[in-house]
Amino acid sequence: MNRTKNLYIVLIFSFITALGFSLYFYNHVQEYDEKIAKMKALPSLPQYHIALIGEEKDHDYWRLVGEGAKEAEVIYDTFVEYEGPKRSNPEEQLKLLDMAIQSNVDGIIVQALNENFKVLINEAENKGIPVVTIDTDAPDSMRETYIGTDNYLAGQLAGEALLEDTTGEVNVGVVTGSFQNKHHQLRVEGFKDVIKKEDRIKIVAIEESNILRVESEDKAYQLLNDHKNITAFYGTSSYDGIGIVAAAKSLDRLEDLYVIGFDTLDENIELLKNEELNVVIGQQPFQMGYDSIGIMLDIIKGKTVEDIYYTEVSILRKSDLTASNNKGGADD
Incomplete structure (x- = not known):
């Protein structure tokens, strides 16, 4: 009798143990199935990794x-992966470019501010990483293509606006974002080449703002004090026009000046509406960024692309303003 009782106890214990293991594994299978379902529900990882390195x-x-x-x-x-320095700093941009190369990304879109970028652009291309320059080109590098403003043309448009809107002798003060950066050099060069057509227009001095609002105001203030004969200003970066207007106001000189600014920054548009800026040169940075991705993927997939893709640049006066402002933005 005791033997039978013990056998029943063993069988019951075995049954309970087996049931426990069954429930345990059932729960784990359910959890696993749930995890698989969640993973399937997640979007797939992007096929390509592209680094975009801007100036600021x-x-x-x-x-x-x-x-x-x-x-x-x-x-x-x-x-x-969009990166850039907090403030304009070519050396930091070069470090970010080097990091992108070492990370072996699928493609790099970069602003090539000066000749130092050529070495790293060529290094990337030699490693099989295609490079597209944006906003500022490095045409003598191995880069695949450039997308952005024709900066020389932008300077020409500024010069043509000055010729069209003024009469008589005009003495111009220029505040440029940078003496070193290629795109600012081209904007000044294009401007000079147009205004030299008429002897009545002369550039009396050029100062550098380092793409800082406070410096653009300081340099414009200095120019107005040092050259009392200035009757017009040309600023080549988005903050230069703002600084020029502020300096002229502080000296009660704005009524006497014709001022050209750069980029459809909200503050510049307000100054244009108030007739404190006479002309704003507009660019299309949103379009540059958008188009650069499609062009890069064409390159990655082996398609033929053009050597240069220029985005629109335009002269904007108060009469051109409309209720719907496009995504023109402000430049560096």
């Missing part, structure tokens, strides 16, 4: 370039 990450202009690229990112199954 949080600048209005470069923010629009980044927004354009990010909008294209969704369409083209691509992850765009």
Whole structure:
């Protein structure tokens, strides 16, 4: 009898143990199935990783370039890693470019501010990483293509506006964002080549703002004090026009001046509406960023691309303003 009782106890214990293991494994299988279902529900990882390196990450202009690229990112199954210095710093940009090369990304879109970028662009290309220059070109490098403003043309348009809108002798003060950066050099060069057609217009001095609002105001103030005969100003970066107007106001000289600014920054548009700026040269940074992604993917996939893709540049006066402002943005 005791033997039978013990056998029943063993069988019951075995049954309970087996049931426990069954429930345990059932629960784990359910959890595993749930995890698999969740993973399947997640979007697939983007096929391509592209690095976008701008001059100044949080600048209005470069923010629009980044927004354009990010909008294209969704369409083209691509992850765009947008980076840039907090303030304009070519050396930091070069470090970011080197990091992108070492990370072996699928493609690099970069502003090539000076000749130092050529070495790293060529290094990337030799490693099989295609490079597209944006906003500022490096035509003598191995880069695949350039997308952005024709900066020489932008300077010419500024010069043509001055010729068209003024009469008699005009003495011009120029405040440029940078003496070293190629795109600012081209904007000054294009401007000079147009105004030299008429002897009545002369540049009396050129100063550098280092792409800083406070310096553009300081340099304009200095120019107005040192050259009492200045009757016009040309600023080649987005903050230069703002600084010029502020300096002229402080000296009660604005009524006497013709002022050309750069880029459709909100503040510049307000100054244009108030007739404190006479002309704004407009660019298309959002379009640059958006188009650069599609062009880069064409390159990655072995398609033929053009050597240069110029985006629109225009002369904007108060009469050209409309209720619907495009995504023109502000440049560096």
